Amino acid sequence: MPDTRSYSISDLAAEFGVTTRTLRFYEEKGFLAPERRGRVRYFSAADRVRLRLILRGRRLGLSLEESAEIIDLYKAPEGGKRQLAALIDKLAERRGQLEKQAADLAATLADLEGVEDACRAALADLKPARSR
Amino acid sequence: MPDTRSYSISDLAAEFGVTTRTLRFYEEKGFLAPERRGRVRYFSAADRVRLRLILRGRRLGLSLEESAEIIDLYKAPEGGKRQLAALIDKLAERRGQLEKQAADLAATLADLEGVEDACRAALADLKPARSR
DNA sequence: ACCTGTATTGACGTTAACGTCAACGTAATT
DNA sequence: AATTACGTTGACGTTAACGTCAATACAGGT
Numbered sequence: 001m002p003d004t005r006s007y008s009i010s011d012l013a014a015e016f017g018v019t020t021r022t023l024r025f026y027e028e029k030g031f032l033a034p035e036r037r038g039r040v041r042y043f044s045a046a047d048r049v050r051l052r053l054i055l056r057g058r059r060l061g062l063s064l065e066e067s068a069e070i071i072d073l074y075k076a077p078e079g080g081k082r083q084l085a086a087l088i089d090k091l092a093e094r095r096g097q098l099e100k101q102a103a104d105l106a107a108t109l110a111d112l113e114g115v116e117d118a119c120r121a122a123l124a125d126l127k128p129a130r131s132r
Numbered sequence: 133m134p135d136t137r138s139y140s141i142s143d144l145a146a147e148f149g150v151t152t153r154t155l156r157f158y159e160e161k162g163f164l165a166p167e168r169r170g171r172v173r174y175f176s177a178a179d180r181v182r183l184r185l186i187l188r189g190r191r192l193g194l195s196l197e198e199s200a201e202i203i204d205l206y207k208a209p210e211g212g213k214r215q216l217a218a219l220i221d222k223l224a225e226r227r228g229q230l231e232k233q234a235a236d237l238a239a240t241l242a243d244l245e246g247v248e249d250a251c252r253a254a255l256a257d258l259k260p261a262r263s264r
Numbered sequence: 265a266c267c268t269g270t271a272t273t274g275a276c277g278t279t280a281a282c283g284t285c286a287a288c289g290t291a292a293t294t
Numbered sequence: 295a296a297t298t299a300c301g302t303t304g305a306c307g308t309t310a311a312c313g314t315c316a317a318t319a320c321a322g323g324t
Contacts, residue, residue, distance in 0.1 A: 010300070020301090025282060039289085039302055056236050061193015063280075074243060077250045084255045091248045095241065102237050104188050109230055111206060116223045118209040123216045142270075152271090157312060171272050171319085195310070 006035070006042040016055055026054065031068050060101070070094060138167070138174040148187055158186065163200050192233070202226060 013020045026032040027041070031054060034041040043051075050071060057067025073094070076087055145152045158164040159173070163186055166173040175183075182203060189199025205226070208219055 008300085019283080021282065021284085024302090029281090041301085056240065059193075059233060059236050060240065061191075065280095070240070070244070074247055076247065077254045081255065081258055084251055084258070088248060088251050088255075091244055091251065095244055095248075098237060098241055098244070101191060102234070102241075104191050105230060105234050105237065108188065108192065108202070109227065109234075112202075112223055112227055112230070115206055115209065116220065116227075119216055119220050119223065122209045123213065123220075126213055126216070140270085151313080153312065153314085156272090161311090173271085197310095 003045040006044055007048060009034075009041050009043070012043050012048060012051060016051060018055070023051075026051070026064070029064065031064055060098075135177040138176055139180060141166075141173050141175070144175050144180060144183060148183060150187070155183075158183070158196070161196065163196055192230075 007015075009020050009023050012018075013023055023032065023041075023043075027034060032043075032047055032050060034043045034047050036042070053071050053074075054064065054067045057070065058064070062070070073087065073091060077084070079087075139147075141152050141155050144150075145155055155164065155173075155175075159166060164175075164179055164182060166175045166179050168174070185203050185206075186196065186199045189202065190196070194202070205219065205223060209216070211219075
């Protein structure tokens with residue numbers, strides 16, 4: 001069965017650590033499109049996945065638009081030859097940006113490690129002085 | 133020699149692809165502190181490095197404050213035992229965040245690769261149809 | 265003396281991504 | 295019938311990170 005159960009707005013908010021305002025905002029902007037019965041929102045499993053991806057993008061420092069764009073790429077492999085070629089270009093471009101980001105990240109982590117080592121060394125130099 | 137030459141505001145702006153407004157803004161907020169002769173700014177090599185780090189943080193989606201905080205960690209290994217211990221904690225926390233970000237990044241890159249493969253496959257399925 | 269280029273300091277405008285009410289509906293519980 | 299819990303729609307407020315003028319200074323070349 002295709003996981004037919006749905007989530008309330010506060011269910012999702014609690015699960016992902018965001019506020020209901022955030023979810024309503026995402027819908028208002030078209031980044032989420034939960035089912036509406038009357039005025040009430042019902043989030044499907046697909047909505048939930050999409051939210052997860054949006055928040056992952058957010059943690060990467062992407063704007064909501066950027067996240068949405070990437071997510072839309074995920075469900076694309078259709079269309080003519082031209083469309084496919086264009087899509088491949090987009091994907092390559094994105095990958096380039098993300099790889100640069102990965103390099104930045106690695107550099108920063110390396111820097112932090114260096115500081116951490118120096119820090120521990122300084123701490124070690126400090127301790128024996130007390131045992132004099 | 134310790135690289136004694138200095139950079140004008142537009143030198144740096146051009147080199148790093150930001151506007152002069154950005155650099156003035158960074159100074160105004162205390163993220164940069166170029167020398168001032170009269171009213172004119174003279175950026176040192178140290179300022180330049182600091183700017184590079186700030187922009188690296190920006191590419192990672194960090195706020196300017198966060199970048200500045202991390203950069204300040206870099207030049208810290210001093211102070212008493214208590215300070216050092218606190219610093220180590222901070223560093224570990226930061227590393228945790230960045231490692232989570234690295235995981236997100238890897239996941240996203242993997243997703244994109246998957247799409248790219250599917251995309252190429254679709255393209256390959258399309259081409260032989262033309263040679264019929 | 266005039267122009268060109270680069271610098272400066274305000275000061276107001278803008279955009280994204282929500283926060284923060286206020287006022288209201290509805291369904292279940294007491 | 296009243297409370298409690300959860301939902302809704304406006305509508306205005308907020309913060310970060312600049313953009314975009316406008317008015318001004320100053321140095322060098324012609």
